[in-house]
Amino acid sequence: MSQHRKQVSGWTAAIIIIVVFSLVPVAWIVFLSLKTPATATDGSFIPHQWTLSNYSDIFNAGIFTSALRNSIGIGLISTFLAVVIASAAAYAIARLDFPGKTIILAVTLGVALFPQISLVGPLYNLWRQIGLYDTWPGLIIPYMTFALPLSIFVLSSFFREIPWELEQAAQVDGATPFQAFVKVIAPLAMPGIVTTFIIVFIICWNDFVFAISLTSTTAAETVPAAISSFPGVSQFSVPYGDIAAAAVVVTIPVMILVLVFQRRIVAGLTAGAVKG
Amino acid sequence: MAEIEFEDVTKRYPDGFEAVKHMNLDVPDGELMILVGPSGCGKSTALRMVAGLEDISSGELKIGGNVVNDRAPKDRDIAMVFQNYALYPHMTVRENMGFALKLAKTPQQEIDQKVNEAAKILDLEQHLERKPANLSGGQRQRVAMGRAIVRNPSVFLMDEPLSNLDAKLRVQMRTEIARIQQRLGTTTIYVTHDQTEALTLGDRITVMRAGELQQVGPPGELYSHPNNLFVAGFIGSPSMNFLPGEIEGDTVKLPIGHVRIPDELRHRLQSGPGGGRRGIIAGLRPEHFDDAALVADRSRGVTFEAKIDVLESMGSEFYAYFVVEAEQVSSRELEELAADAGGADLPTAEGGTQITARLGADSEIKQGAEAELWFDSTHLQLFDPDTGRSLLAPRTNGAPTSTPVPTGSQPQSSS
Numbered sequence: 001m002s003q004h005r006k007q008v009s010g011w012t013a014a015i016i017i018i019v020v021f022s023l024v025p026v027a028w029i030v031f032l033s034l035k036t037p038a039t040a041t042d043g044s045f046i047p048h049q050w051t052l053s054n055y056s057d058i059f060n061a062g063i064f065t066s067a068l069r070n071s072i073g074i075g076l077i078s079t080f081l082a083v084v085i086a087s088a089a090a091y092a093i094a095r096l097d098f099p100g101k102t103i104i105l106a107v108t109l110g111v112a113l114f115p116q117i118s119l120v121g122p123l124y125n126l127w128r129q130i131g132l133y134d135t136w137p138g139l140i141i142p143y144m145t146f147a148l149p150l151s152i153f154v155l156s157s158f159f160r161e162i163p164w165e166l167e168q169a170a171q172v173d174g175a176t177p178f179q180a181f182v183k184v185i186a187p188l189a190m191p192g193i194v195t196t197f198i199i200v201f202i203i204c205w206n207d208f209v210f211a212i213s214l215t216s217t218t219a220a221e222t223v224p225a226a227i228s229s230f231p232g233v234s235q236f237s238v239p240y241g242d243i244a245a246a247a248v249v250v251t252i253p254v255m256i257l258v259l260v261f262q263r264r265i266v267a268g269l270t271a272g273a274v275k276g
Numbered sequence: 277m278a279e280i281e282f283e284d285v286t287k288r289y290p291d292g293f294e295a296v297k298h299m300n301l302d303v304p305d306g307e308l309m310i311l312v313g314p315s316g317c318g319k320s321t322a323l324r325m326v327a328g329l330e331d332i333s334s335g336e337l338k339i340g341g342n343v344v345n346d347r348a349p350k351d352r353d354i355a356m357v358f359q360n361y362a363l364y365p366h367m368t369v370r371e372n373m374g375f376a377l378k379l380a381k382t383p384q385q386e387i388d389q390k391v392n393e394a395a396k397i398l399d400l401e402q403h404l405e406r407k408p409a410n411l412s413g414g415q416r417q418r419v420a421m422g423r424a425i426v427r428n429p430s431v432f433l434m435d436e437p438l439s440n441l442d443a444k445l446r447v448q449m450r451t452e453i454a455r456i457q458q459r460l461g462t463t464t465i466y467v468t469h470d471q472t473e474a475l476t477l478g479d480r481i482t483v484m485r486a487g488e489l490q491q492v493g494p495p496g497e498l499y500s501h502p503n504n505l506f507v508a509g510f511i512g513s514p515s516m517n518f519l520p521g522e523i524e525g526d527t528v529k530l531p532i533g534h535v536r537i538p539d540e541l542r543h544r545l546q547s548g549p550g551g552g553r554r555g556i557i558a559g560l561r562p563e564h565f566d567d568a569a570l571v572a573d574r575s576r577g578v579t580f581e582a583k584i585d586v587l588e589s590m591g592s593e594f595y596a597y598f599v600v601e602a603e604q605v606s607s608r609e610l611e612e613l614a615a616d617a618g619g620a621d622l623p624t625a626e627g628g629t630q631i632t633a634r635l636g637a638d639s640e641i642k643q644g645a646e647a648e649l650w651f652d653s654t655h656l657q658l659f660d661p662d663t664g665r666s667l668l669a670p671r672t673n674g675a676p677t678s679t680p681v682p683t684g685s686q687p688q689s690s691s
Contacts, residue, residue, distance in 0.1 A: 015602035036311045168329050173376035173423070174350040183375075 033244035040240040056247035061138075064246055066218040067093075067226030070270055074222060075204040078143035082200050083193060085144070086151030091181060093152065094159035105153075112149035115214065116142075120213045127214055134215050139222065142210050147200040154199065159185065159194025194261045202254055223250045278353070278430040278463055279305045280326060285335035287487075295321040297487040308457050308464045310478035312471060313510070314616035316620030318487040319467045320435055320553040326465060327356050327433050340407075340430060350379075355406070355424035356433040360440060361416050363408040363423075370404040373422045386679050397456065412691055414445045418452075418587035425456065432457070432464040438473065450477055471511050475499065484508050484578045485612070500655075506609040508559045508657055515593065515613075516657070517631045518605045521558040528658065530558055531629075533578030535653045556667065557605050559657030562595070565633030568648040577652040582631075587643040594635040598602070599628040609664050 032040065033054050035047040041152055042048070058064040123142060124133070132138035163166060170180035186193070212223035221229075227246045230239045287296040296318040298364055301347040303309040311319040312466040325337060327424040328349035344352050351400050355376075362370050364597075371378075373394060397420040410651040417437065424432055437453070438446045456475055474481045475495040483490040483498065483506070490648055492505040502508035510518050514523050522529045527536050528530045568579045582598040633649060641647040 112357060164364065165358045166364060169348075169358060169362035169364075169423075170375070171329070171349045171357070172327055172354060172356045174379040174428075176348075177348070179379065184364055199619075214547065 023230075029244050029247055033248050034220070035241055037237075037239070037241050038147035044250075055249070058242050058246050058249070061230075061242075063221075063226050063229070064167055064216060064223070067221050067223045068197050068250070070136070070215075070218075070220055071205060071222040072222075073252070074139050074143065075201050078140045078147065078204045080142070080195055081149040082144045082151050083197050085156075086148055086155050086196065087186070087193065089148070090152045090155035091159050091185065093156045095164070097103040108149040108152055112153075113193070116146060116209050118190060118210060122212075124213055132214075133218055134220050136220055139220060142214070143204045143207065147203055150203075151196045151200055154196045155189070155192055158189045158195075160261075162188050198258060198261060201257060205250070205254060278467065279303065279338075280309075280431060280463060281338040282322070283336040285322070285325065285337055286333050287318070287325060288333040295323070296473060297488075299489060301482060301489065301492065303463060303465060305463055306461045308454070308466060308477065308479045308514075309473040310481045312469065312474040312481055312482060313471055313484035313490075314613065316486075319469075319484050321487075322484070323433050323435055323465055324469045326431070327354055328352050339426060342450070352431075353429050354431045354433055355427050355429040355434065357424050357437040359422045359436040361408075362419040363419055365408050368405050368407055369400060369411070369419050369422075371427045372408065372419055376427045377563075383646040390426050390428075391422075391625045394425045397459075398422050398423065398452075413441055413467065414449065417449060421453070421456065425460065428460075430463065431617060432462050432466075434464065434466045436468055437466075439468070439470070444592075453477065458659070467606050472513055475511065481511075482564075483510060485609070501668065502559075502657065503666055504609065505557065505559075505607050505666075506613065507612055508666070509613045512561060514562050514632045515571070516635075517560045517562065517629070518607075518610060518659075519558045519560065519629060519631075520598060520605050520661075521556045521602050521658075523556055528556065528558065530578075531600045532582075533632060533650060535656060536577060538583060542678070553593070555661050557607065557659040557661045559659060560631070560651060562632045562634040562666075564652040564655040565596075565631075565635065566650050566652075567635045567639035568650040570636045571637055572649055573651045575584050576654050577650050579648060579650045581618055581648050584641055584643055584645060584647050587641065591637070593637055594639055594641070596633045596635055596641065596649070598631055598649075600631050601628045605661070607661065607664055619633040626634055649668070 016195075019116055028045065031047055032043060034050050034052070035042075036049045036051045039047065039049050091096075093105065119142070125135040127138050132141070166184055166188070167180050170184045176185065205222075205226060208224040208228075209221070211222040213230060215221040215225055220245070223246065230242050230246070261272070280301075281590060282299045282301040285299045286294060288294050294630065295593050299318075299322060300310075303505055312320060319638065323331055325332050326339070328344070328347060332345050335344055337520050339352060339354070364375065370391055373391045377387045377390060391404070392401070395404055398421060400415065400422060403419075405416060411419065417440070420437065433455070438449050440448060450473060455465075466477065468477075475498075478495060480492060480494045481498050485506050491498055491507045497508060498511050502511060505518070509518070519531055523537065525570075527534045549656060564577075568574065571577075582600070584596050584598050586597040587598075589594040635641060635649075659665065660667055
């Protein structure tokens with residue numbers, strides 16, 4: 001009994017530590033966004049003077065709202081394309097036995113490990129020459145490319161878990177391979193597809209390296225790049241309040257995304273397909 | 277409705293392994309054909325070639341007279357029941373059963389009608405709106421059957437459909453499948469490794485071993501007149517006992533006694549290859565033994581004494597196990613069977629051959645005691661020890677032409 005109680009209290013302590021550890025920075029930035037510019041650097045955790053002016057500032061400035069629009073648009077399009085292409089590739093890798101399969105997997109892993117910063121320079125020059133600089137496609141292409149290896153990896157492991165018989169049953173039932181994929185395999189792999197979607201979206205959403213290098217105006221600047229160029233009151237003051245407010249605002253879409261799709265990420269969706 | 281013909285069909289994998297070797301088989305319209313054999317004998321591969329899930333390396337496969345080698349599964353008008361059912365977990369039972377019709381763009385009203393009909397046959401009506409995860413094993417199995425029935429295909433293919441059910445349910449579903457197949461009259465190929473299922477279910481049975489057909493025939497024929505040692509050992513449960521024997525003149529000398537060979541058979545043995553052969557392998561089915569005390573007319577068989585090591589009561593019968601002093605017969609085919617049954621690792625009876633005998637329920641034989649047993653030698657099977665082929669086959673019209681008659685029983689004691 002006491003053994004049990006000790007275990008419970010141990011777990012409780014561990015959980016509290018983890019929650020505090022991960023939530024303190026979040027709380028800190030929320031409080032920072034609610035401080036007036038004058039008290040922003042006073043070192044207190046809880047604001048002495050509460051204000052919402054930082055939020056109204058960033059939404060009135062124009063640069064932030066356009067950046068938000070760019071981030072959402074570029075993020076969703078890149079993620080959608082990456083997941084669609086990765087699904088097809090992952091399905092092939094999971095199902096087909098073709099020569100060079102391991103090499104392809106190794107190469108994709110290599111691409112994932114490639115330092116992105118080393119590509120920024122060449123891309124900058126190339127994009128300027130072919131007119132992709134400071135456009136949506138100019139960010140969508142690198143985002144999609146760098147998201148593919150991870151997506152293929154995650155998705156192929158999900159596809160591998162789906163019993164092959166289901167697909168064969170669909171074929172015998174009269175489905176073309178494409179129908180079998182769309183009507184049977186994809187719905188079953190939905191938790192994997194959703195998981196991949198969220199991971200890829202967050203990567204695109206938070207990217208700073210490409211965003212700051214390949215954009216220059218509100219035409220394609222995403223939120224992380226825009227935040228870095230927030231103007232201060234004077235040349236030497238940093239607009240901490242505005243930055244904190246923007247950071248709070250940009251986490252909201254990601255949180256909504258995760259909360260909405262969390263219900264789809266349930267294990268055991270394939271339960272009952274085969275003997276049990 | 278269609279006839280299925282295998283013409284010299286071979287399945288060769290890229291590594292050169294031949295899973296099915298030059299298979300020739302004709303399944304007439306409406307027949308329930310069982311493919312049976314130990315695991316790895318190529319029976320499932322053969323079935324999957326009919327389904328179109330496996331390419332055919334050479335030969336021709338015809339369904340309803342048309343060569344279907346290069347047709348996709350969906351163009352073959354077949355339905356298949358998978359070993360693990362392969363139900364679509366994200367669809368309800370109704371959607372599962374109607375999936376094929378929906379793909380074929382059948383009007384919704386017709387789909388509903390057909391699904392309801394099939395559900396009625398299979399007693400699934402109250403489960404139509406549930407998902408497979410919420411069904412029991414037997415119900416899932418019936419949904420898998422329903423998915424096949426709904427389409428009214430020309431061929432049913434069943435790949436060990438009952439192997440995931442528990443024993444009692446399996447017997448029930450076995451009867452169910454036979455009933456449905458009879459009612460629909462659809463040509464069916466049914467793959468199983470369970471010889472009981474094969475014997476009880478099939479119109480005809482094909483026994484396969486290592487990709488080759490061993491024997492094709494109705495259950496009774498395979499049971500009474502096996503072509504070779506493999507079929508003899510595979511069909512029947514408990515399986516046939518094998519003893520080494522010797523032919524001397526007109527008698528077969530067995531460790532349990534001497535049996536006279538009828539003239540007709542003797543001529544055949546002498547005229548056959550290696551005429552006047554001496555050594556043979558004799559096959560004795562457990563059910564052709566009995567407690568000598570229960571046999572009124574012992575003249576049709578041999579009587580002998582044995583010490584009963586183990587006696588198992590089944591209620592309706594006894595199984596007696598005893599050891600006969602004789603060299604264990606060795607044959608590749610029998611070793612394969614033993615390995616498949618997992619019996620290869622079991623210790624063999626020392627210095628003898630273990631025999632299983634089925635005795636009547638009235639027997640008063642006791643475990644551990646000497647007992648007088650009797651074997652009905654009219655059912656004795658004789659095999660060539662080198663080729664494994666039956667010496668009693670081939671027969672002209674299926675009727676046994678030889679009935680070995682005993683020459684006075686010479687009981688021999690067994691350990």
